[in-house]
Amino acid sequence: MITPDVSAPIPATDPFTTLAPHFGMLLGVSDLEAVVGHAWAKSRLHNSWQHGESVIWGFALSVDPPTREVRVGAGLGQDSLGHELSLPATYCLDLAAWWEQHKADLGPPGQPFDAHVVARFRACLARPVPAVVSPCEGAxxxxxxxxxxxxxxxxxxxxxxxxxxxxxxxxxxxxxxGGADPDSDAQRQRVAATEPGERTTAWLAAVRRLAAADGIDRKPAGAGHFPGPEPDPDKPATGALVLGNLIGLTLTQTDPPQASVAEIDYSVRPSHVDTVTLLELAARGEADAGGPRVKSVRTAGKVIHVEVTRAVVPTTLSASVQSYDPATGWRPVAVTGLGYTAPDITIDLTTRPANNTRLRIVLPGTGPAPVVADEAGVPVALAGVVGGPPAGRDEGRDVVLSLVFPKEA
Structure with missing residues (x-):
């Protein structure tokens, strides 16, 4: 029998002190706690620092309209203190009762509101057995x-x-x-200035330097051994693992009453990826810097529209357009102007090409002046086409488009 109302502290939380037994030693409760707690604390130390707080599997969130319940599916995770969080089955939270407790902060009934679900470790006493010693008088x-x-x-x-x-x-x-960082920018510039044949070695050296700097900055929370804060009984968010945001929750006063949610946002949840998968993902090569990519191309009159995945800086636009003729080969096509009107880069040709003219359009993502997006003041180069290989922030990928004019959307 588990008694959830009877909480208990976990034994011996010091991962660096254990029992040193000897023959004839009389063992008490504190000694047994040291034996059990040392291994427990060692495991937590490993989990918290080398894996971090994360969901390992499960913990799906849903809202059941008829019962007006928030449902949390079975799952396994770990918090910032290295505790393993195991939920063996689906559990429900009464949304209507919860709303009554918080309605002063949520607005009138029927008005959408946001909330989030967290999971927190708790140790409970279980399996009562007859006490060996007699209870105190009056107990x-x-x-x-x-x-x-x-x-x-x-x-x-x-x-x-x-x-x-x-x-x-x-x-x-x-x-x-991540966002701009002066140390990272300096290392990226150092790598970019390296000869192409030595760039892999320079990249590895930069990764080592930055990982070391980040590792130096990491410290335990408070005076303990772990990176996360101890849970505060009066503050459920402390020491808890975020499972997701419920955006646009609504309780309707219909007959019967209903509940709904507009969106369940899992992006705030840290998720653990196993090492085998990480190894295979690493085989893809350099991480993509998130630069703009070309989705499609079409023409309208004498204007070529190149759709991109994110906004580009108009003052960095450049493009070359060539036309092909078997007798003369490739010849430049005059361009009157370049612009950006979301989501398209527009290339305005001086004259409309004849029908069935084969055109070749090149947008630079490499070289001294690539087309870029702006990320908090940092240029991120054009990354190629959608679905293409990863591209770096400073050295992206050129986009080469071929079409037979005119090209419909």
């Missing part, structure tokens, strides 16, 4: 709990949760996965 307990069960508490909290802070921010920025 009525003749049993004691013999097991410590690891369980999970689920909380629905008002508002949207932010994604936890990124670990290794310099390294992520260097790989094009």
């Amino acid at each position: 009525d307990a003749e049993t004691a709990y013999s097991r410590l069960a690891e369980t999970v508490e689920l909380f629905l909290l008002p508002g949207k949760a932010d994604r936890p802070a990124d670990r290794y921010p310099r390294l992520r920025a260097f790989l094009g996965l």
Whole structure:
């Protein structure tokens, strides 16, 4: 029997102190806690620092309209203190009762609101057995709990949760996965200035430098050994694992009452990817910097429209257009102007080509002046076409488009 209302601290949380037994040594409760707790704390230390808080599998979220419940599917995860969070079956949160508790902050009934779900570790006493010693005078307990069960508490909290802070921010920025960072920018410039044949070695050296710098900055939270804060009983978000945002929750006053959700946002949830998958993903090569990519091309009159996946800086636009004739080969086609009107780069030709003219359009993503998008003041080069290989932030990929004029959408 598990008694969720009876919480208990986990034994011996020091991963660096254990029992040193000797023959004839009398063992007490604290000694047994040191034996059990040392291995437990070692496992938590490994989980928290080398894997980080994350969902390993499951924890699907849904809203059931008729019962007005938020449902959390079975799952396994771990928090920032290295606790393993195991939910063996689907559990439900009463959305209507929760709304009554928080309605002062959520607005009138029927108005959409946002909330998020978190999971937090809890240890509960279980399996009561007869106590060996007699209870104290006046006490009525003749049993004691013999097991410590690891369980999970689920909380629905008002508002949207932010994604936890990124670990290794310099390294992520260097790989094009974060905002601008001066150390990462300096290393990227160093790599770009290296001879092509030595660039792989320079890239590896930059990764090592930035990983070391990020590792130096990492420190335990408070005076403990772990990167996350100890859970605060009065603050459910502390030490908890974010499972997702429920955006646009609505409780209707229809007959019967209903509940709905506009969107379930899992992007704020940190997810664990196993090492075998990471190894195979790494085989793809350099991480993509997220530069704009070309989706399609079409013509309208004498204007060529090149659709791109994200906004580009109009002042960086450049393009060359050539026409092909078997007798003369490739010849330049005059361009009157270049512009960007979301989502298209527009290339205005001086004159309309004759029908069935074969054109070749080149947009630069490499060289001294590539077409770029702006990311917090940092240029990100054109990355090629959609579905193409990864491209770097500074050295993207040229786009070469061939079409027979005119080309319909």
